[in-house]
Amino acid sequence: MIHDFATIWAQRADVLSGLLNTVILLVSSALASLVLGALLTPMLMSKRKPIARAATAYVDAMRCAPFLLFVYLIYFGLPTLGISLSNWWAGAIALILYNTAYMAELLRGAWHELPVTLIESGKAYGFSGFTLLRRIILPPIFLRAMPMIGNQIIQIVKDSAFLTVIAVNELTHEMTGIQSTYFIPFAAFVTAVLLYWCVCLAIEAGTGALNKLAEERRA
Amino acid sequence: MTAFDYWSITRGALSTISLSLASIVLGVPLGLALALIRWARVPVLDRAVYSYVSIVRSCPTVTLTLLIFFALPQFGLSLDPVPAAIVALTISTSAFNCEVWRSALIEFPRDQYDAALSFAMPRLTRMRRIVLPQVWRASLPGLVNEMTLQIKSTPAVAVIGIVEITRAALRVGSNTYEPLPPFVFALVLYGVIVYVLLRVQRSIESRMRQGEAA
Amino acid sequence: MPSRFTSRFTSRFTSSFTAVTAIATRPHASARRAVVLTLFAALAASSLGLGFAKPAHAAGADDIKARGYLTVATEDDFKPFEFVDDGKPTGYDNEMLALVKKKLPVEVRQQIMPWPGILPGVTTGKYDMAVTAVLVTPERKNTFDFTTPLVESTTYYATKKGSSIKSGDDLVGKVVGVQTGSAMLADLKAYDEALKKKHGGQGIKQIVEYQSYPEAYQDLGVGRLDAVANTQINLNSLIKTRPDNFALGQALGQPVYIAWAVKKGNTAALQMINAVLFDLRKSGEMYAMQKKWFGASFESMPQSIN
DSSP states (O other): OHHHHHHHHHTHHHHHHHHHHHHHHHHHHHHHHHHHHHHHHHHHTOSSHHHHHHHHHHHHHHHHSOHHHHHHIIIIIGGGGTOOOOHHHHHHHHHHHHHHHHHHHHHHHHHHTSOHHHHHHHHHTTOOHHHIIIIIIHHHHHHHTHHHHHHHHHHHHHHHGGGGGGTOOSHHHHHHHHHHHHOOHHHHHHHHHHHHHHHHHHHHHHHHHHHHHHHHHHO | OOHHHHHHHHHHHHHHHHHHHHHHHHHHHHHHHHHHHHHTTOHHHHHHHHHHHHHHHTSOHHHHHHIIIIIGGGGTOOOOHHHHHHHHHHHHHHHHHHHHHHHHHHHSOHHHHHHHHHTTOOHHHIIIIIIHHHHHHHHHHHHHHHHHHHHHHGGGGGGGTOOOHHHHHHHHHHHHTOOHHHHHHHHHHHHHHHHHHHHHHHHHHHHHHHHHHO | OOOHHHHHHHHHHHHHHHHHHHHHOOTTHHHHHHHHHHHHHHHHHHHHHHHHOOOTTOOOHHHHHHHTEEEEEEESEETTTEEEETTEEESHHHHHHHHHHHHOSSEEEEEEEOGGGHHHHHHTTSOSEEEEEEEOOHHHHTTEEEOSOOEEEOEEEEEETTOSOOSGGGGTTOEEEEETTSHHHHHHHHHHHHHHHHTTTOOOSEEEEESSHHHHHHHHHHTSOSEEEEEHHHHHHHHHHOTTTEEEEEEOSOOEEEEEEEETTOHHHHHHHHHHHHHHHHHTHHHHHHHHHHSSOOOOOOSOOO
């Protein structure tokens, strides 16, 4: 058993590169989906019916589809329509598109809880349109939705493991390669589980700090 | 796509539904047990459950399934693919269900519990008559939400060879070199299953609201 | 649910427990405590595993006969050796297994699963034998014993028809796909080293590892890969089904034998299967099967390759 872990330590360059890829995918898709989700939320709540309906259809579609199926659709389905992406980009775009819908839904829930007086007083001061969104509305709903955003980011970490099926060199893919070459399944997968746990603990610590910031601001 | 292709993907749907049902039936009570251990603050187990839930909630379903199927035989516990998938899915859903139950238990007004204590109600009756009916109502939306998420994480068990909807669609697509139709059909099947679950959730919620009003 | 005992235990200790923790509690103290306890438990468990991990199923012939069955694992999609057609497993290995089953004194329980799980499953004792196309390499001989060989093959590469890759040297700077954990991957990596020596440090641009070949072939068809490395038997089968899309390239490795694998030391299962395979060779059924699936028969293979 110790010998198995020693083999993994010998392969640590591969393991670390897999972990790094997971973290890069995580950070880039979390940031991108937060930004795009923040832009999608006003469309969800728009008074213009066609826009609201289109946005809601998109969000509902993403919530119905399993992530793996969505990845296959983007990776294998799009080439038949002429768009052929590399496996890295297909994985990143799948993560971003999928989570934008969830982030938009979270922010929408937080938006509903905003006191109307906040928006009205913002408008009374002359804020409107994009500036209203950026300076008055988004900060409070981000802080209010922070725990849920943290959960969603943890979900992104777990969804990134699905990308092993399209040969993206993230952590689970590297571990599967190591265990099938050296025949050490337990050591390989336990290491993977512990590494994922560390990443998620780091995310929880980060969102906990942001939560405290939110509490202070609210008080 | 031939008729047989449609049939093989639909057979995958039966796999998906039965795996999800098994893991839900096992995972909801298991989650309740874990939540009760944390709620009652049992000394050592409390910390163990905390760690367990923290690890399992951060573990991708794919990695957990691979661990249970490939790694456990090293300790002599060798499972067939379907039992291994059910175990992996149950472990995963029980951790999330524990959090759902726990948040409902935390919000449960302690004074009702104390009132029952002052009436010298035995523990089992306390749980059965006072705590659980109200906690069940409070946690139902969270539990059904978790069930929907469970169904969407069943494709993870394809990595140990179980032919559920996604893997069946993939196989049809790679044999015919036309991947789009089977994936679209698979999407439709998932949409139907999730829609049915949502309708069930809404009808349960409306019935409970009626019960509460009365 | 906490028992009556635990409630008394809890109520007596909770007050003192909470008093202690109230003084010592800081934010995230419980999380830190949980992490430390778990790491300690994991370390303890893995050191226990030293004595606990038993080599399962190194069973003698009588044990197998007493048990009444042999567990085997087969890959799910590796044409023409094994694949699933209309819900039934078929292919060279599956049909050979059917012939073997007829003469074997025990039952055979087969599990069909993706390749990355098969060899590790044999080493951990989950399966008695890998009834699938296992290429016999010197590294694998350290961990496995092999049956009498079933066929011979060489690693080749295939490209899209009309590709600019005309010889192995043209693979420099290209993207090549191969199956993870396979001997073809090892051959490809060795070939890459040779290319680097020959072309002053320039080798294959990227080696992409797939769980199974259908996805690799699809990517080759779409243009994400410039070439796919596999045995020439598999590639010939691919080109037969899609002659307008793909073309065979050159050899990347040396000819190797393909056989079924058991964990090293599992002589009981090995002898049982070898006895039947020798019969099938003598009766000519193996060669007939080879002609059916590969278009050629390999009659001069050695009896034993361990």
